[in-house]
Structure formats: structure tokens, C-alpha cells
Amino acid sequence: MKTNLYSILQRKIILITLVVSLAPLIILGAVIYYQFAEIYQVKIEEQIIYRATAQAEALELFLKERTAILSAMADTHRFMDMTDGRQLNNIFQVMNTHAGAFVDLGVIDNAGRHLAYVGPYNLEGLNYFQQPWFGEVMSRGIYISDVYMGYRQIPHFIIAVRRQENDQSWILRATIDPYIFGNIVQAAQVGKTGDAYIINKEGIYQTQPRFGADIQSKSNLDTSLFGGKTSVIEMTNGNGNQILYAGAWLKNNTWLLVINQEVKEEMRGLLATRTMEVIIILAGILAIVLTTIFTTFLAISGLRAADNKMNELNAQLVQSDKMAALGKMAAGLAHEINNPLAVILQKTGWMEDLLEDEDFKQSQNLHEFRTSIKKIEEHVERARKVVHNMLGYARKMEPHLEDVDINSTLRQTINLLENYARINNIEITTELAADIPIIASEQAQLQQVFLNLISNAIDAINKDGIVRIVSKCVQNSIEVQIIDNGPGIPDDLQSKIFDPFFTTKETGRGTGLGLWVSYDIMQKLGGNIQFRSQVDQGTIFTVSIPMVTPEKK
Ligand SMILES: Nc1ncnc2c1ncn2[C@@H]1O[C@H](COP(=O)(O)OP(=O)(O)OP(=O)(O)O)[C@@H](O)[C@H]1O
Ligand SMILES: [Mg+2]
Structure with a gap:
């Protein structure tokens, strides 16, 4: 019964201590656990946006440089010189020395005829009048095309500028090396799952993506989801993985540089930190539980020992009380019995004397009388011994x-x-x-x-x-x-x-x-x-x- 009380008390103390000390720890742990994930997610998004912006700027600069050098060449040379094969070759060499990444260079008149050409393909004499880009250059003056196959049947894109000489318009057109351009884009591919590519407004790949699609095929990314200059969206792919897409518009908002990244891969650092946090908290919980159980055990043991001691003292007290009460009673009782005993002894003595008389000596029962008187004396003696002891007990000790x-x-x-x-x-x-x-x-x-x-x-x-x-x-x-x-x-x-x-x-x-x-x-x-x-x-x-x-x- 008592043992049960102690274990109930022990359980209560342990429970209360554990609740009070563990609750804040667990709440703190949970807050850190989720807060940290949120902060981390924001950091990842910021980082991917930063990468997309930087990469888009680099690409924009690349295109601007090439357009500028092409414009400079068109501005500083006359149509007559341009159509001369040797001159055009010289210009092409100069352009490649200063900027690079040009595959070929050609001059086209206002009727779409390719009058002069330097490059690896046999394109001289072809007519571009029907090609969609021709009309664009003629109307806008400067034009950078999307990637297309063209006469050469190889994906490429061109930069073209229109010039007016007297009453005649002509076009200087250069093809950009798609591999050099593609390499700059691909430099933004990171990790095992990261990709970087360019698509146009309709979602057609302008550079080769890293996974699962060809240049010029259609991506299933909806470009209208990307607003502003650079933005980020999160989507789930076919395998159920969360993927972050950062999109940065370039080339007058006609090309979208996309950098994507599996969230899981980026979160690996977070997961390690989280695991560490959970381990530390679990270790803390274990330490608190063990310490609580141990200290409670010590406290309850101390309490039990103190209680036992108290019970012992109580028992002694009860014993003393009992003795004191009995002592008083014994004193009274002994006194009351002592006097009659003395009288009985006196009377038996007298009866013994009487038995010595002649009258009694004749009696048949003399022997009977004698043994009875002896018995009475024996028992009175015993009673006196008891009374003596009791008086000895009750006597007040000086x-x-x-x-x-x-x-x-x-x-x-x-x-x-x-x-x-x-x-x-x-x-x-x-x-x-x-x-x-x-x-x-x-x-x-x-x-x-x-x-x-x-x-x-x-x-x-x-x-x-x-x-x-x-x-x-x-x-x-x-x-x-x-x-x-x-x-x-x-x-x-x-x-x-x-x-x-x-x-x-x-x-x-x-x-x-x-x-x-x-x-x-x-x-x-x-x-x-x-x-x-x-x-x-x-x-x-x-x-x-x-x-x-x-x-x-
Ligand atoms: N050393 C002992 N070993 C075993 N039992 C004991 C011992 N001392 C006391 N007892 C028990 O305690 C009882 C009470 O002892 P206590 O001395 O009060 O009375 P008693 O010896 O029986 O009588 P009295 O003291 O008048 O001869 C004894 O009858 C005996 O049963
Ligand atoms: Mg004894």
C-alpha cells in the first residue's frame, strides 16, 4: 500500500518534470526544424534567380558584342567592297579575331539575292526573299533570329543588319556558332539534376537541354508563367520530384533562359543539418529523461528512508505511552492487592498454628488441611512476586x-x-x-x-x-x-x-x-x-x- 503511494508519487514527479522540461525543447526543435526549411527554401530560390540573371546578362552581352561588330563593319564598308569576295573574307577574319563565334558572313541585296558569302557552306547565289527573317531585317534594320534549319539543314541562328547606300538597301548577315553559344548557356547547368537552356516564346528549344529533348523540339514549359525580368516557379515532375525553374528573359523578351534544379538535391545540406538537429534534440531528451528518473529515484528513496525513521520513532513513542499508562495502573493495582495478600498470609500462618492444637491433630483431614494451606501459601507467594515486580516498576526512581x-x-x-x-x-x-x-x-x-x-x-x-x-x-x-x-x-x-x-x-x-x-x-x-x-x-x-x-x- 505504502510502496504503491511512493511509486505513484515517483511517477507523478517524473511526468510533471518531463512535461515541463521537454515541452519547450520539443517546441523549439520543431520551430527550428520548420523555420530553417523555409529560410533554406528562400535561399535556394534567391540563388537560382541570381544564377539565371547573371547568365542572362552574359548571354545578352555576347549577342550585343556580335551585333555591334557586325553593325560597325556594315557602317565602315561600302556595298561594292563587301560584294568583293576577298574583301568580305578580310572583314570576316577581323570580326572573328575581335569577337569570335561567327561561322559565316554574307551580303544580300534588297531582292534577297546572296551576292557574296564567306563560310563553310555553299550558299552563294541563293535567294532569301521568301525566308521569314529577310522581311524582319528589311523592316527593323537589326535582327537576331530564332534557331532554324534554313538551307543548310543544321540548327543555327543569324544576326543581320540592313544598310542604305544611295537608293539601294543591302544586308550584312552573320551566323553564330550554335556550339559556342550553347556552351555558354550550358555553363549554368549544376549538380546532377540541374539544367540550363533557352526556349523561345512558343517553348521551342533554342539550345540543347541536358535531359530528354532535342534542340528545336517543343518544351512543355509554359513561358507565360514567367513574368518580369527574372522569376521563379516550382513544379512537380513525372517522378513526383519538386523542381525549381528560374526564367530570365533576354533578346527583347523573345528568348527565355531557363535554369532548373531539383529541390531535393539542393536541400541535401538542409537534410544533413536537420538530421543533426534531430540527433541533438533526441540526445537532450534522453539525458533529461535519465536525469529526471535518477534524481526522482534519489529523492523518493530519501523520502522513504525519512518516513521509515519517522515510523520507527512513532512506534517507540506509542510504546512509551503504553508503558506509562500501564505503569500507573500497575501501581494502583499492586497496592490494592498487596494488602489482602498480607492478610491472607497472616491468616494461613494462624491456621497452621491452629492445626498444631490437639483437637485438630485428631482430625482425619489433618493432612488434607496441611497440603491445602501449603498450596494457598505457595500461590500467595507467587502473587506477591508479581506484585513485588509491579511495585518495583511503578516505584518512582529518585x-x-x-x-x-x-x-x-x-x-x-x-x-x-x-x-x-x-x-x-x-x-x-x-x-x-x-x-x-x-x-x-x-x-x-x-x-x-x-x-x-x-x-x-x-x-x-x-x-x-x-x-x-x-x-x-x-x-x-x-x-x-x-x-x-x-x-x-x-x-x-x-x-x-x-x-x-x-x-x-x-x-x-x-x-x-x-x-x-x-x-x-x-x-x-x-x-x-x-x-x-x-x-x-x-x-x-x-x-x-x-x-x-x-x-x-
Ligand atoms: N533471549 C531470548 N530468546 C528467546 N525468547 C526470549 C528471549 N528473551 C525473552 N524472550 C521471550 O520474551 C518473553 C518475555 O520475557 P520476559 O523476560 O518479559 O518474561 P519471562 O522471561 O517470560 O518471565 P520472567 O521474566 O518473569 O521470568 C519470554 O517469555 C520469551 O518468550
Ligand atoms: Mg524474563
Whole structure:
């Protein structure tokens, strides 16, 4: 029942401590866990936008440089010089030296005829009048085309500028090396899943993407989702993976540079950090749980020990109260019985005298009378012994302290009992410490206690055994132990042995007052009696006597 209370208390303390200490830790952990993911996501988006912007600027610059050098050439040369094959070749060399990435260069008149050409394809003499780009250049003056196949049947794009000389218009046109341009775009492909490519407004690939599609095929990315200069969207692909797309418009918002990246790959750093966070928090939880259980266990054990001590003290208090009440009653009772006993004894004496008279001597029942009177005397004697003990108990002790040598008191007591012990083949041994000081106490009282205890030990052994008597100094008291190897005291009797009239001895042999009186004497002398007993092993009675130094005379 009590044990149950302790474990309920222990459980409650552990529960409350754990809730109070773990809740903030877990909440903090969760907040960091999710907050961190949000911040990380924003960082990833910022980073991919930054990459797209930077790359778009580089590409824009590339196109601007090429357009500028083409315009410069058209501005500084006359149509006549341009159509001369050698001159055009020179110009082409200069352009490639200064800017590079030009595949070919051609001059076209206002009727769409290709009048001069430098480059790896055989395109001279072809007519471009019907080609869509021709009309664009003629109307706009400067034109950068989308990627197309054209006469050469290879994906490419061109930059063309129109010039007016007298009343004649002509066009200088250059093809950009699609591989060099494509390489610049692909430089933005990162990681295992990252891609970078250009699509036009209709979603047609203008450069070769890294995965799963060809240049000039149609991408399923909806370009209208990308607004402003640079923007980012998130979509789920066929495998259920989240993918971030950053789009940056270039070439007058006709080309869209797309940089995409699987979120999972970018999040790898976050996952490692999260795992670390979870491990740290779990370790913290484990430490808190263990510490809580351990400290609660310590506290409850302390409480239990304190409670036990308190219970012991309470039991002692109850015992003292019981003794005091019984003492008062015994005093009254003894007094009341003593007087009638004295009268009975006096009357039996007188009856014995009467039996000596001649009249009675003739009586047939003389013998009967005599044995009856003896019996009455015997029983009255026994009753007197009881009353004597009880009076001894109840008597108020005057503080009459004298010098007492405990060891010599013990020896005297043993002397009194030695004969009795020897008859029953019981040996009494002594281990008396030499350093026991003379104390102020009451020798007669102490002797009575020792006598009671040693005779109890002898009675318990009954026949064949050893009674050991030990004396020693322990802190502020002298301890005397009477140790026997008798039958011990059963557990259920241990709480009763100090009660008055409790005896296990046959009627007429024990009064059951010995321990009761001894207990009271020791209380009055400021000491105490305790015992430990184990059935079939024996019993140890320990008497503690306060070490009171005698006053110097
Ligand atoms: N050393 C012991 N070993 C075993 N039992 C003991 C021992 N000392 C006391 N007892 C038990 O305690 C009981 C009470 O002892 P107590 O001295 O009060 O009375 P008693 O010895 O029975 O009677 P009396 O003291 O009048 O002879 C004993 O009857 C016995 O059962
Ligand atoms: Mg006794």
C-alpha cells in the first residue's frame, strides 16, 4: 500500500518534470526544424534567380558584342567592297579575331539575292526573299533570329543588319556558332539534376537541354508563367520530384533562359543539418529523461528512508505511552492487592498454628488441611512476586546517581547465574572492553536489567549453548550485548515481548514482567533496550547506557 503511494508519487514527479522540461525543447526543435526549411527554401530560390540573371546578362552581352561588330563593319564598308569576295573574307577574319563565334558572313541585296558569302557552306547565289527573317531585317534594320534549319539543314541562328547606300538597301548577315553559344548557356547547368537552356516564346528549344529533348523540339514549359525580368516557379515532375525553374528573359523578351534544379538535391545540406538537429534534440531528451528518473529515484528513496525513521520513532513513542499508562495502573493495582495478600498470609500462618492444637491433630483431614494451606501459601507467594515486580516498576526512581563500573556489575551478575547455567550445560563467555569508563548511574537497577536479560537468554537456550556478553563504548554511550544461540523470537511475537505479563514460559515459571521492568528502568536511566532475533539462530539484546561522567567529589 505504502510502496504503491511512493511509486505513484515517483511517477507523478517524473511526468510533471518531463512535461515541463521537454515541452519547450520539443517546441523549439520543431520551430527550428520548420523555420530553417523555409529560410533554406528562400535561399535556394534567391540563388537560382541570381544564377539565371547573371547568365542572362552574359548571354545578352555576347549577342550585343556580335551585333555591334557586325553593325560597325556594315557602317565602315561600302556595298561594292563587301560584294568583293576577298574583301568580305578580310572583314570576316577581323570580326572573328575581335569577337569570335561567327561561322559565316554574307551580303544580300534588297531582292534577297546572296551576292557574296564567306563560310563553310555553299550558299552563294541563293535567294532569301521568301525566308521569314529577310522581311524582319528589311523592316527593323537589326535582327537576331530564332534557331532554324534554313538551307543548310543544321540548327543555327543569324544576326543581320540592313544598310542604305544611295537608293539601294543591302544586308550584312552573320551566323553564330550554335556550339559556342550553347556552351555558354550550358555553363549554368549544376549538380546532377540541374539544367540550363533557352526556349523561345512558343517553348521551342533554342539550345540543347541536358535531359530528354532535342534542340528545336517543343518544351512543355509554359513561358507565360514567367513574368518580369527574372522569376521563379516550382513544379512537380513525372517522378513526383519538386523542381525549381528560374526564367530570365533576354533578346527583347523573345528568348527565355531557363535554369532548373531539383529541390531535393539542393536541400541535401538542409537534410544533413536537420538530421543533426534531430540527433541533438533526441540526445537532450534522453539525458533529461535519465536525469529526471535518477534524481526522482534519489529523492523518493530519501523520502522513504525519512518516513521509515519517522515510523520507527512513532512506534517507540506509542510504546512509551503504553508503558506509562500501564505503569500507573500497575501501581494502583499492586497496592490494592498487596494488602489482602498480607492478610491472607497472616491468616494461613494462624491456621497452621491452629492445626498444631490437639483437637485438630485428631482430625482425619489433618493432612488434607496441611497440603491445602501449603498450596494457598505457595500461590500467595507467587502473587506477591508479581506484585513485588509491579511495585518495583511503578516505584518512582529518585535521582540517586552513584559511580558504576559496568564491567564489574556484569561480572557480579554473571556470578549469580553461573551455577544455574552450568547445570544446564550453558557456557557464559565475556568480551568486555577494557576502556569502559566509570559512569554516574544506578548499579542496582542496571544489575536487575542484566539479570533479567541473561536469565532470559539461559531460559531460551534451555540446554547446551553459549551466552556471550559483550561490552564496548559507542560514541556517547556504553553498549552491553547479551547474545544467545537459542531458538530466537518468532516475527509475530517480536512486538509483544516488552508487554507486561507476556510470557511463553509455562504457568508458574515466568511472570512476563522481566522485559517490561527492564525496558522501563533503561528509559528512566536515559538509555534503551533493543533486540534483533532470527528464528533458529539466536537473539541479541543490546542495552545502551548513557556515558554520564561522575561529578568530582
Ligand atoms: N533471549 C531470548 N530468546 C528467546 N525468547 C526470549 C528471549 N528473551 C525473552 N524472550 C521471550 O520474551 C518473553 C518475555 O520475557 P520476559 O523476560 O518479559 O518474561 P519471562 O522471561 O517470560 O518471565 P520472567 O521474566 O518473569 O521470568 C519470554 O517469555 C520469551 O518468550
Ligand atoms: Mg524474563
